[in-house]
Amino acid sequence: MITLNGLVTAAYYAMTALFGVVLCRNFFRTRNAQDAVLYCIILVPFVLRLLRVK
């Protein structure tokens, strides 16, 4: 069970990283200021989770 849970956790962190990268990519590509602000706000929990802070 610990191994299985570890695998799911690793997959979860990989997914978090993927979303983080996509959000960063969208932030740099967008030409809409409102979208850029929105991407920044959404990015915060993904980064804090990846760094295992929150």
Next chain:
Amino acid sequence: MERRTLLVKALSLLITVVFMVVAGREFRAHRTFREPVVAGEGVTAVRTLGDYHPGVKGTVNDCNIYFLDSGKPGATVLVFGGTHPEEPAANLTAELFVENARVEQGRLLVVIRGNRSASTYTRNGEAYPTFYRIPTPWGEKTYRMGDRCSSPLDSWPDPEVYLHYPTKQMLAYMDIRNLNRTWPGRPGGLLTERTTFAFMELIRSEKVDVFIDLHEAELEYPVENTIVAHEKAQGVAAMTSMVLTAQEFPVPIGMEFSPVALRGLSHREVGDNSDAMSMIFEVAEPFLDRIRGITDEALLLEGKDEFVKKAGEHGLLYAPMDDSGWPIAVRVGRHASTVLQTLETFNTMETPERQILVSGVPRYAELVDKGLGAFFRDPSGVSEDRVFYE
């Protein structure tokens, strides 16, 4: 790209980074904060939970076990704090015993932070204070405020439905991280299940006779100001509640039977899965009530709240609530007296060679009179080998 858009993007990125750094530092400071505990004269050894089960060795829940051994044969009692770190009277009472108790017969084992992981974060969306401070004659002593369940950073993901082991009773998903729903534990389970399994190993291998789990509860909850007792502990609990109600507490303390059908709780599982008699002590904590007002450190320690008081005026509470509230000294005082009275009652029901004699711990009236901080020791005033960290 327009110059204005570039400016907005740069600014929002800068604000986001500043916000992440400030918030991240706060979260990290809370998660890594260490609480010093002075091992009193009665403490003869300190082991860790990992000594009883390798599954928790080196993890965040590899907590300290304080041994106060008289060297004279007698009963072994385990006083357990920190099951739910959002109930501070529990860990503070346990610490009171570690710093003050002297054992003249038998052995006293104390756990201050039973679920350390749960003490490293607070409940999302509830605006809990991160720390609380107890004033002492030598300065303030700071503690981590925590949550009810283990941190998702240490145990993730939760199942859709938590199946209690070994009964397979269905419980709420987050209760797989609730230390008082995972007893008797599972050696290969998730962190909280492994933690309770390790505690069961401790209870069995140290031959614990009496297990006392300290808690607090919201006033809207009926299991309040009471002792919940396993069948084996019913005589001791009933007599203790009668003596305390008649002689010591202005607000009575009740006694209830541990429900047989409700699994995972310590008062049920520790009694069923070991030779120990198991009990949970509950005391009122207005901070936990759903109808409370501002959720700050003052409410946590003074236990005063206009909204909870108003609910009491409408007869919606299971404990009295007036302007004096439920200060932390009252809550810890009730727990300290209930533990001491339980031991005295236990002794009256045992032969002399099976008793436990504990002294040095203040009771209710003394704690209310002098304040809790008066009984905590200054870590800087003792040698380093007497200071342990939670």
